[in-house]
Amino acid sequence: MKSNITMRDIANKLGVSSVTVSKALNDKEGVSEELKQKIKALAGEMGYRYNSAAKSIKDGLSKNIGVLIPERFTGMSHSFYLRVYQQISLLLDQYGYFGILNILSNEDEELLNFPRVYSENKVDGIIVLGQISKKYIETVQNMDLPKVFLDFYDEHADIDSIVTDxxxxxxxxxxxxxxxxxxxxxxxxxxxxxxxxxxxxxxxxxxxxxxxxxxxxxxxxxxxxxxxxxxxxxxxxxxxxxxxxxxxxxxxxxxxxxxxxxxxxxxxxxxxxxxxxxxxxxxxxxxxTVEVDIEQMAKSAVKFIMDKIENPHRKFGRVMVQGNIIxxxxxxxxxxxxxxxxxx
Amino acid sequence: MKSNITMRDIANKLGVSSVTVSKALNDKEGVSEELKQKIKALAGEMGYRYNSAAKSIKDGLSKNIGVLIPERFTGMSHSFYLRVYQQISLLLDQYGYFGILNILSNEDEELLNFPRVYSENKVDGIIVLGQISKKYIETVQNMDLPKVFLDFYDEHADIDSIVTDxxxxxxxxxxxxxxxxxxxxxxxxxxxxxxxxxxxxxxxxxxxxxxxxxxxxxxxxxxxxxxxxxxxxxxxxxxxxxxxxxxxxxxxxxxxxxxxxxxxxxxxxxxxxxxxxxxxxxxxxxxxTVEVDIEQMAKSAVKFIMDKIENPHRKFGRVMVQGNIIxxxxxxxxxxxxxxxxxx
DNA sequence: CTGAAAGCGCTTACAG
DNA sequence: CTGAAAGCGCTTACAG
Missing domain, CATH: 3.40.50.2300 (Response regulator)
Known part of the structure; x- marks a missing residue:
C-alpha cells in the first residue's frame, strides 16, 4: 500500500549491501566513516524512515507501553488519570518508548478479558492506572508481561505498585x-x-x-x-x-x-x-491541601516498568510517593x- | 528475550503446517472445520498471542494512529485536549486501532523536527490536536501519511480539518x-x-x-x-x-x-x-454556554483518518462541528x- | 483441504 | 571494511 523507502533501496542506489546500510544507520562497527556519511546523507535525502515493525520482530520489543485505565475513571471529573497518563507518555519518550492508552471497558473487566493491547502483543509492559476489581487483578497477574499498578494496590497481589502516601x-x-x-x-x-x-x-x-x-x-x-x-x-x-x-x-x-x-x-x-x-x-x-506528586508517581512507574523489561525478575513491592502539604x-x-x- | 508462543509451536504440536494454523486462527478458507476448532482450542490453551509486528511488516500497517498535541496545550487547564484524546482512543478501538500520544515539544516544533511517531514509522496516520505554528504546518504537510487537523485550521493549507463551529x-x-x-x-x-x-x-x-x-x-x-x-x-x-x-x-x-x-x-x-x-x-x-461536541469532533477525526488510510486521495476540507447552547x-x-x- | 516456497524489512552471526 | 546467508513470525500466492 504505502511505497516506503527501505534500506535495500538506499543500498541499491549506492551499490552496497543492505547490511552495510543497516550498520551505517545504526552507528555500528564495520563501515568506513566515509561510506557511513554517504549512506546517512542519502537516507536523509530519500526521506528514509526506520521500519520499527521489522525491528520489533527481530528483538521482540514493541517499544510501546500500555496504560490501562478502567472505563469508570474516565469521566470529566477524573482528568487526574489523564494527566498522569500524559506525564507517563512524556517520560516514556526519554526511553525511546511510546504510551498506548487502553481504556478497559466495564464489560471486559467484568468478563475478565485481557486488554487488547496485551492479546495483540502491542506492548512490552503494562501500567494499570486506577483501581480494578479483585477478579481482574488476577487476570492482570496472568499476563506474561512486566506490569505495575499505579495509584492503588492489592494486599494479596505481589505486583509492584505505586501509590500516593x-x-x-x-x-x-x-x-x-x-x-x-x-x-x-x-x-x-x-x-x-x-x-x-x-x-x-x-x-x-x-x-x-x-x-x-x-x-x-x-x-x-x-x-x-x-x-x-x-x-x-x-x-x-x-x-x-x-x-x-x-x-x-x-x-x-x-x-x-x-x-x-x-x-x-x-x-x-x-x-x-x-x-x-x-x-x-x-x-x-x-x-x-495535600499535593499529590503526579510527576514523581509517573516517574517511578516508568522507571519500574523499564527495569522490569530488562530484568523480568526485578521486584519493587509497594512504593509510596510522598505528597506535600500546600x-x-x-x-x-x-x-x-x-x-x-x-x-x- | 521473551519466550513467546508462535504459530509454528502450535503447528508442531498438532503435526500440521503453520500455514494451516494461520488460516484457522484468521478464519480463512481452506481448513476443515474440525481442524480449525482443534487449532483454536490449542491456541487458547497455550496462551497464544498474535504477533502484531509480524503482521505489520507484511501489510505495512501498524494499526496505530498518532495523536500529536503541542506541549503548550498540556497544562492543567488544558485537560480539554486530553479528553478529546481519550475519546479518540475509545473510537479507534472500534476500528481495531490504538492511539499513541505524542506530545510535540516546543523545541521540536521550533526546529521543525518530525514527530518521533512519524520518523519511527509507528503509525498509519496522524491527528494534530491543537494549533501548531505556521512553519510546523508545512512540516506536517511534508509527512507522507494521512493526517487531520483537529480544533484548528489554516487558511492556506489544504489539509483536512475539524473545528467547532x-x-x-x-x-x-x-x-x-x-x-x-x-x-x-x-x-x-x-x-x-x-x-x-x-x-x-x-x-x-x-x-x-x-x-x-x-x-x-x-x-x-x-x-x-x-x-x-x-x-x-x-x-x-x-x-x-x-x-x-x-x-x-x-x-x-x-x-x-x-x-x-x-x-x-x-x-x-x-x-x-x-x-x-x-x-x-x-x-x-x-x-x-455553548457546548463543544467533543464526541462528534473525535468521531469525525477518526472517521476521516480511517477513510484516508484506505484511500489516501480522499479529501474532506474544513469541517465544522455544531455546538449546542446549554x-x-x-x-x-x-x-x-x-x-x-x-x-x- | 493441506502445505512448501517466497517474501515483508531488518539484524545477527559469520566468512572473506 | 564489506556482504552472503539465515532467521524473526506471519501471510500470500500457488501447487498438490
Whole structure:
C-alpha cells in the first residue's frame, strides 16, 4: 500500500549491501566513516524512515507501553488519570518508548478479558492506572508481561505498585490542625469506598491516637454511597472546628454547604482537602491541601516498568510517593478559648 | 528475550503446517472445520498471542494512529485536549486501532523536527490536536501519511480539518441574548489571540449586524495578553446588560469580578460562556454556554483518518462541528424598561 | 483441504 | 571494511 523507502533501496542506489546500510544507520562497527556519511546523507535525502515493525520482530520489543485505565475513571471529573497518563507518555519518550492508552471497558473487566493491547502483543509492559476489581487483578497477574499498578494496590497481589502516601499525608495534615489548636476534628469520606479514602482515614486516626485524642464516630462523615455517588454530608452539631476531607472536590462541596448554613471559612471552622487538584484553587477561600506528586508517581512507574523489561525478575513491592502539604487560606489557628468551647 | 508462543509451536504440536494454523486462527478458507476448532482450542490453551509486528511488516500497517498535541496545550487547564484524546482512543478501538500520544515539544516544533511517531514509522496516520505554528504546518504537510487537523485550521493549507463551529455558536448565542431584550452586549476576548476567539467574535458581530445594531468598540474587552496570559478585564461604564465571553473560564473570572463590584448575575447583567467545560458548572450561577461536541469532533477525526488510510486521495476540507447552547441561570430576559436605561 | 516456497524489512552471526 | 546467508513470525500466492 504505502511505497516506503527501505534500506535495500538506499543500498541499491549506492551499490552496497543492505547490511552495510543497516550498520551505517545504526552507528555500528564495520563501515568506513566515509561510506557511513554517504549512506546517512542519502537516507536523509530519500526521506528514509526506520521500519520499527521489522525491528520489533527481530528483538521482540514493541517499544510501546500500555496504560490501562478502567472505563469508570474516565469521566470529566477524573482528568487526574489523564494527566498522569500524559506525564507517563512524556517520560516514556526519554526511553525511546511510546504510551498506548487502553481504556478497559466495564464489560471486559467484568468478563475478565485481557486488554487488547496485551492479546495483540502491542506492548512490552503494562501500567494499570486506577483501581480494578479483585477478579481482574488476577487476570492482570496472568499476563506474561512486566506490569505495575499505579495509584492503588492489592494486599494479596505481589505486583509492584505505586501509590500516593495517603496515610502519612492525612496524618501530617491532621497533625498540622492539632498543632494549630484544633481538638474537635471531623473526617469526611466513606471509609469503605476505596483504599485511598480508607488509608487517609487511618492517617487521620493515627494522628488523633498520638495526641491522646478520642476517636469520635459521630465525626466520621460519609460523603458518597457504595457506587461512589456523592451524598449530602450531614453536619454534626456542635460543629467541629476542623474538617479533614478525603479529597478537594468534597472539600469544595462541603465549603459550599457550610457557607449556605451561614458559616465562614476559616473563621467558624477550618476545612482541608487532599489532591491539590483544580478544586483546591476554585474553592473560596483556597484550600489547604495535600499535593499529590503526579510527576514523581509517573516517574517511578516508568522507571519500574523499564527495569522490569530488562530484568523480568526485578521486584519493587509497594512504593509510596510522598505528597506535600500546600498551605492556603482554608485553615486557621484557633486560640485556647475557641478550643474550650468547642471541645465540650 | 521473551519466550513467546508462535504459530509454528502450535503447528508442531498438532503435526500440521503453520500455514494451516494461520488460516484457522484468521478464519480463512481452506481448513476443515474440525481442524480449525482443534487449532483454536490449542491456541487458547497455550496462551497464544498474535504477533502484531509480524503482521505489520507484511501489510505495512501498524494499526496505530498518532495523536500529536503541542506541549503548550498540556497544562492543567488544558485537560480539554486530553479528553478529546481519550475519546479518540475509545473510537479507534472500534476500528481495531490504538492511539499513541505524542506530545510535540516546543523545541521540536521550533526546529521543525518530525514527530518521533512519524520518523519511527509507528503509525498509519496522524491527528494534530491543537494549533501548531505556521512553519510546523508545512512540516506536517511534508509527512507522507494521512493526517487531520483537529480544533484548528489554516487558511492556506489544504489539509483536512475539524473545528467547532465557533462562528455560528457565538452567533446563535448572541441572537439568543438579543431575543431576550439585550441591546448593550459586550464581547470578552483578545480577538487577535487565536482563531477560535476571533471566529467567536465574528459570530457575535454578525448577530449585531443582522439586528441593525452598531458595533461599539468600547464593548470589545480584551481578556489576555499576546502570550495568552489572562489580564484584568476592564468593566465598561455604564455596564452592558450582557457579556458574551469567549470561554467559560473567562466567564467564571468575570462573574467573580462583577460580584466583587457588587453586581448580581443575572439580575444586573447576564454573562454567557463557551465550551461547557468544568467552569460552566462551577460558576455561580451556572453558566449558559455553548457546548463543544467533543464526541462528534473525535468521531469525525477518526472517521476521516480511517477513510484516508484506505484511500489516501480522499479529501474532506474544513469541517465544522455544531455546538449546542446549554441554557442555565447566568442569562435572563430583560424587559423594555431596563433596555431603555441601558441603551443610552 | 493441506502445505512448501517466497517474501515483508531488518539484524545477527559469520566468512572473506 | 564489506556482504552472503539465515532467521524473526506471519501471510500470500500457488501447487498438490
Amino acid at each position: 495517603n496515610f502519612y499525608g492525612a496524618y501530617e495534615m491532621t497533625n498540622y490542625l492539632i498543632r494549630n489548636g484544633h481538638r474537635r476534628i471531623a473526617y469526611v469520606g466513606n471509609i469503605y469506598s476505596t483504599s485511598s479514602i480508607q488509608d487517609r482515614y487511618l492517617g487521620y486516626y493515627k494522628s488523633l491516637l498520638e495526641h491522646g485524642m478520642q476517636l469520635d464516630h459521630s465525626l466520621i462523615l460519609s460523603d458518597r454511597d457504595d457506587k461512589g455517588k456523592f451524598i449530602d454530608i450531614a453536619l454534626p452539631d456542635p460543629l467541629p472546628t476542623a474538617f479533614v476531607c478525603n479529597c478537594d472536590q468534597i472539600a469544595y462541596l462541603l465549603v459550599d454547604k457550610l457557607k449556605l448554613n451561614g458559616y465562614s471559612i476559616p473563621e467558624d471552622c477550618s476545612v482541608v482537602g487532599f489532591d491539590n487538584d483544580i478544586y483546591a484553587t476554585l474553592t473560596s477561600p483556597q484550600l489547604t 498551605y492556603r487560606q482554608s485553615a486557621r489557628q484557633i486560640d485556647a478559648e475557641d478550643r474550650e468551647i468547642s471541645s465540650t | 465557533n462562528f455560528y455558536g457565538a452567533y446563535e448565542m448572541t441572537n439568543y441574548l438579543i431575543r431576550n431584550g439585550h441591546r448593550r452586549i459586550a464581547y470578552v476576548g483578545n480577538i487577535y489571540s487565536t482563531s477560535s476567539i476571533q471566529d467567536r467574535y465574528l459570530g457575535y458581530y454578525k448577530s449585531l449586524l443582522e439586528h441593525g445594531m452598531q458595533l461599539d468598540h468600547s464593548l470589545i474587552l480584551s481578556d489576555r495578553d499576546d502570550k495568552g496570559k489572562f489580564i484584568d478585564i476592564a468593566l465598561p461604564d455604564p455596564l452592558p446588560t450582557a457579556f458574551v465571553c469567549n470561554c467559560d473560564q473567562i466567564a467564571y473570572l468575570l462573574v467573580d469580578k462583577l460580584k466583587l463590584n457588587g453586581y448580581s448575575i443575572p439580575e444586573d447583567c447576564s454573562v454567557v460562556g463557551f465550551d461547557n467545560d468544568i467552569y460552566a458548572t462551577l460558576t455561580s450561577p451556572q453558566l449558559t 441554557y442555565r441561570q447566568s442569562a435572563r430576559q430583560i424587559d423594555a424598561e431596563d433596555r431603555e436605561i441601558s441603551s443610552t
